[in-house]
Each structure stands twice: as C-alpha cells, then as structure tokens.
Amino acid sequence: MVISKICCIGAGYVGGPTCSVMALKCPNICVTVVDRSAERIAQWNSDKLPIYEPGLDDVVKKCRNVNLFFSTDVETAIREADLIFISVNTPTKTFGNGKGRAADLKYVESAARLIAEIAQSNKIVVEKSTVPVRAAESIMHILRANQKPGIRYDILSNPEFLAEGTAVDDLLHPDRVLIGGEETSEGHQALEKLSWVYQHWIPKENIITTNTWSSELSKLAANAFLAQRISSINSLSAVCEATGADVSEVARAVGLDSRIGSKFLQASVGFGGSCFQKDILNLVYICEGLNLPQVAEYWQQVIHMNEYQKTRFSQKIIECLFNTVSDKRISIFGFAFKKNTGDTRETPAITVCKTLLEEGAKLDIYDPKVEPEQIIDDLTHPCVTDSPEDVKKAVQIHSDPYSAVRGTHAIVLCTEWDEFIGLDYKRIFQSMMKPAYIFDGRKILDHDHLQQIGFHVQTIGKKLNRSSGLLRSWGSIPQL
Ligand code: UDX
Ligand code: UDX
Ligand code: ADP
Numbered sequence: 001m002v003i004s005k006i007c008c009i010g011a012g013y014v015g016g017p018t019c020s021v022m023a024l025k026c027p028n029i030c031v032t033v034v035d036r037s038a039e040r041i042a043q044w045n046s047d048k049l050p051i052y053e054p055g056l057d058d059v060v061k062k063c064r065n066v067n068l069f070f071s072t073d074v075e076t077a078i079r080e081a082d083l084i085f086i087s088v089n090t091p092t093k094t095f096g097n098g099k100g101r102a103a104d105l106k107y108v109e110s111a112a113r114l115i116a117e118i119a120q121s122n123k124i125v126v127e128k129s130t131v132p133v134r135a136a137e138s139i140m141h142i143l144r145a146n147q148k149p150g151i152r153y154d155i156l157s158n159p160e161f162l163a164e165g166t167a168v169d170d171l172l173h174p175d176r177v178l179i180g181g182e183e184t185s186e187g188h189q190a191l192e193k194l195s196w197v198y199q200h201w202i203p204k205e206n207i208i209t210t211n212t213w214s215s216e217l218s219k220l221a222a223n224a225f226l227a228q229r230i231s232s233i234n235s236l237s238a239v240c241e242a243t244g245a246d247v248s249e250v251a252r253a254v255g256l257d258s259r260i261g262s263k264f265l266q267a268s269v270g271f272g273g274s275c276f277q278k279d280i281l282n283l284v285y286i287c288e289g290l291n292l293p294q295v296a297e298y299w300q301q302v303i304h305m306n307e308y309q310k311t312r313f314s315q316k317i318i319e320c321l322f323n324t325v326s327d328k329r330i331s332i333f334g335f336a337f338k339k340n341t342g343d344t345r346e347t348p349a350i351t352v353c354k355t356l357l358e359e360g361a362k363l364d365i366y367d368p369k370v371e372p373e374q375i376i377d378d379l380t381h382p383c384v385t386d387s388p389e390d391v392k393k394a395v396q397i398h399s400d401p402y403s404a405v406r407g408t409h410a411i412v413l414c415t416e417w418d419e420f421i422g423l424d425y426k427r428i429f430q431s432m433m434k435p436a437y438i439f440d441g442r443k444i445l446d447h448d449h450l451q452q453i454g455f456h457v458q459t460i461g462k463k464l465n466r467s468s469g470l471l472r473s474w475g476s477i478p479q480l
Pocket of ligand 2: 160161164226230263265266268269270271272273275338
C-alpha cells in the first residue's frame with residue numbers, strides 16, 4: 001500500500017498547519033482536513049484563516065484545492081484515506097475523576113469510534129493530539145473491538161512539536177520527527193509508511209522511531225522540560241529583583257554552558273499556551289496514578305512557580321500604583337500568550353487583567369492579532385469573573401496602541417510583540433496621566449530611554465535604579 005490519500009480529523013492549531021505543510025511538500029499525496037465545525041472549515045476555505053501563523057497564508061494559497069482540501073465531510077475523507085491523523089483537542093477535564101488535571105479524551109475517543117464505524121479498508125491511524133501515555137492503546141482498543149472482517153488498523157503515535165507563531169518554520173525544519181509504533185512487523189511497516197511521507201522533506205536521520213509509549217511520554221517530557229526551564233529562570237528573576245543581579249545577565253552566563261544551552265531562558269510574566277500547563281498537569285496525574293507521588297510533586301512545582309510569577313507581577317503593579325488601582329485606567333499591551341499568534345489559551349494576560357479588574361481598575365487593551373470578542377470571552381469566563389456585565393463595562397478594546405494609552409496611569413506589557421519596541425514613547429508619555437508607569441512583563445523595552453522620557457519603569461528580574469512607587473517590597477530579602 002502506498003500512501004496516496006491522507007485525512008486529518010481536527011482542523012485546529014495542530015491539524016491545520018501540519019497538513020498544509022505536508023500538502024506543500026508532498027504534491028503526490030492528497031490531504032483532506034476535516035472538522036465537525038462548519039464555521040472552522042469555512043474559515044480555512046476563506047481568505048481569512050481561523051488562525052494567524054506567519055507564512056501559513058502563502059502555503060494554504062499554494063495548495064488549497066490542488067492537493068489540500070478542507071471539508072466537513074468527515075465520512076468520505078475517512079473512507080478514502082490510507083492514513084488518518086487524529087488531531088482533535090484534548091482539553092483538561094473540567095469535571096469528575098481527574099478534574100482540572102487529566103486530559104479529556106472524549107474527542108479522541110469519538111474520532112476513533114467514527115473511524116471504526118466508517119472504514120471499509122485498511123487504515124493507518126496516527127495519534128497526533130497531545131495525550132497522556134496510553135492514548136494510542138485506547139484508540140487501538142476501540143478500533144480493534146469494532147473491527148470489521150478483513151480490515152486492519154495500525155496505530156502510530158506521532159507527536160507534534162511545533163510552537164505557535166513559528167509553526168510553518170518548525171514544520172518545514174523540525175529538529176526531529178518522532179514516530180512511535182507497535183513492535184511487530186506490521187507495526188514496523190506502518191511506521192515506515194509514515195516515515196516515507198515525512199522523507200519528502202525531512203532527512204531520514206532526523207526521523208526517529210520508538211515504541212508507542214516512549215513516543216507519547218517524550219511529548220509530555222519535552223513540554224515539561226521546556227516549561228521547567230522557564231519556571232527555573234522565573235524563580236531566579238525574583239531573586240534578581242531582590243538583589244542587584246539582572247536575570248538577563250544570569251541567563252546569558254548560564255546559557256553559554258553548552259550542557260545547558262541558551263534557549264528558553266527568557267524570564268517573563270509567566271508561560272502560557274495550550275500545551276505546557278495541560279501537559280504537566282497530565283504528567284502529574286499519570287504519576288499519581290502510577291503511585292509515584294514524589295515525581296508528581298516535582299513537576300507540579302513547575303506550575304506553582306508559574307502561578308507565583310503571574311501573581312507576583314500583578315501584585316507589583318498594584319503596589320507601585322500606590323496600592324490602589326480602583327477606577328484607574330490601565331493600558332494592557334498584548335493579550336496573546338506569546339508574539340506572532342492570536343491564541344489566548346492560558347495567556348498570562350488573563351491573570352494580570354483579572355487581578356486588576358478585581359481591584360477595580362478600568363482596562364484599555366490592545367493586541368495586534370487577538371480578536372476583540374476573544375478578549376471579552378476570556379475575561380468574562382466564569383473562571384475569571386462572576387459579574388461579566390461589570391467586566392464588559394470596565395474593559396475597552398482598541399485597534400491602535402496610541403488610542404489605548406490616552407489618559408491611562410500605566411502600561412502593562414504582557415506580550416512581546418515586536419511592534420511594542422518601536423512605538424513613539426515620547427508621544428505616549430505625553431498622552432498619559434502622571435506619574436506614568438510602564439510594567440514590562442517581557443523585558444523587551446529600552447528601559448533607560450523610557451526613564452529618560454520620564455516614565456517610572458518596572459520589569460522582570462531587574463531592579464531599575466529609578467524605579468519608584470511607594471512600596472518596593474516586591475520580593476525583598478529579610479535582614480540577615
Ligand atoms: C559540577 C559542574 O558540572 C561544574 O561545572 C562545576 O564547576 C562543579 O560541579 P562535578 O560535580 O565535578 O561538576 O561533575 P558533573 O559532571 O557535573 O557531575 C556531577 C554529578 O552528576 C555526578 O555524580 C554525575 O555522575 C552526575 N550526573 C551528571 C548524572 O547523574 N547525569 C548526568 O547526565 C550528568
Ligand atoms: C510549546 C512547545 O514549544 C512546542 O514544542 C509544543 O509542540 C507545544 O507547546 P507553544 O506553547 O506554541 O509551544 O509556544 P512556546 O514558544 O513554547 O511558548 C510557550 C510559553 O512560554 C509562551 O507563553 C512564551 O511566552 C513562554 N516563554 C517561552 C517564556 O516565558 N520564556 C521563554 O524563554 C520561552
Ligand atoms: P489543537 O490546538 O490541539 O489543534 P484545536 O482546538 O485548535 O486544538 O483544534 C481541534 C479541532 O478538532 C477543533 O476544530 C474541533 O472542532 C475538532 N474536532 C474535535 N472532535 C472532532 C471530531 N470527532 N470530528 C471532527 N472534528 C473534531
């Protein structure tokens with residue numbers, strides 16, 4: 001069997017970009033991405049794609065309706081495909097056993113059941129959602145329990161390592177592709193077939209194969225390690241603020257040790273995104289289930305540190321603004337969880353805004369890519385507020401940073417968008433209330449320049465000389 005048709009169930013942040021790049025690089029394969037959301041599919045077929053990713057528009061334009069199709073006809077796509085990616089969402093459970101920690105596999109399960117119901121020929125089924133170890137096994141159970149005579153299923157795990165904002169580049173030039181399969185000769189053949197698809201553009205030596213469990217655990221481990229580095233540097237940022245150290249200098253010095261490396265050592269207001277927290281919570285939950293409480297506790301600490309960092313930053317804003325932000329207008333620069341994406345899942349900006357709103361502040365929010373409705377949805381979510389109408393009254397969304405700062409007391413920078421670096425801060429200073437504050441939660445601005453203009457500046461992991469405010473207790477060391 002040669003792979004000539006691929007179907008991907010789930011047209012989200014993973015399925016959409018992955019299949020678009022696959023179609024670009026495999027002109028001999030027809031790739032159909034299906035989703036049960038007609039709205040999502042309509043967006044993928046329009047000029048305004050449902051997700052913002054640099055470079056993605058061009059890839060989609062080149063391949064769409066050539067060998068890349070977006071469709072709601074899930075059944076036909078499954079029936080015709082040789083290989084099926086399951087790329088549906090695996091949110092954290094919000095109820096029942098494992099609430100708040102375990103991954104909810106209901107979408108994966110329903111996709112597997114659908115395949116079992118529809119398939120009329122052999123299929124290679126590839127698990128591409130981030131799921132806990134043993135998800136491939138669950139898919140296999142469902143498929144095999146519903147197997148029709150003469151139909152064979154091979155199940156592979158092929159975790160996706162793309163990061164949002166750089167998805168196209170990550171997909172074109174991945175550090176590695178990981179494929180896990182069953183340790184049987186059939187399992188091996190299936191694995192080779194998927195490997196052949198990737199070999200259209202990725203050197204064979206960068207495609208590594210493991211058993212299914214190693215593959216699934218590697219995905220959780222990679223995200224846990226990355227998040228751990230951020231929590232580690234963020235923990236040190238608190239020490240830096242309480243001493244004379246500068247966390248950027250520390251990160252540079254530490255990162256030059258080739259055993260450590262320089263990436264993912266950028267101290268920040270905290271990490272966000274759909275993966276880090278979810279995957280670590282999953283890992284913790286799995287460890288508890290395996291009766292490994294010490295391991296669970298170890299990884300849980302990465303999350304605790306992230307919560308601490310978000311809270312610490314929010315509290316600092318309030319303390320510096322004379323301990324009250326009630327009725328003060330505050331500009332929020334950036335709402336996405338990182339630059340170059342419109343995604344707000346687990347964004348630290350939500351925690352910052354929630355704290356300020358609870359203290360009675362009025363917020364003027366600007367983000368170049370997040371849709372205004374998304375911001376309102378996030379800030380009126382029941383986890384954030386029990387009075388959505390009050391939030392709506394207190395929040396104004398702007399389409400331009402200069403209008404977002406008019407008459408405000410402070411700017412809080414939550415996302416490291418490049419455009420924030422080049423703004424005319426003299427003009428901004430003039431239009432703000434005085435004293436004017438900037439809280440740089442990403443360490444991207446020129447703090448000396450801002451201080452020369454007259455701003456009071458606070459940032460992460462560095463005590464600035466002229467930083468002011470009544471209280472400077474942020475993480476101060478007790479007298480020895
Ligand atoms: C360490 C630092 O590496 C060095 O930069 C610093 O100046 C002093 O402390 P050292 O303790 O001499 O050096 O040896 P190192 O190679 O770091 O190993 C420390 C311990 O970690 C050893 O017991 C080693 O076996 C263990 N280790 C190291 C592991 O268990 N796994 C590893 O992957 C690496
Ligand atoms: C992550 C993994 O990088 C990717 O491999 C996996 O497939 C999905 O999860 P993503 O969440 O899209 O990707 O973005 P990432 O670049 O990892 O950033 C996650 C969060 O960490 C962001 O909020 C980012 O701002 C923050 N971050 C990242 C830091 O605070 N400091 C850093 O040094 C790096
Ligand atoms: P991710 O970040 O993991 O890609 P998203 O939420 O962006 O997650 O995308 C997952 C997509 O999967 C959603 O668009 C959702 O509608 C779709 N989906 C979930 N279950 C099914 C299913 N059984 N059939 C088709 N599409 C599904």
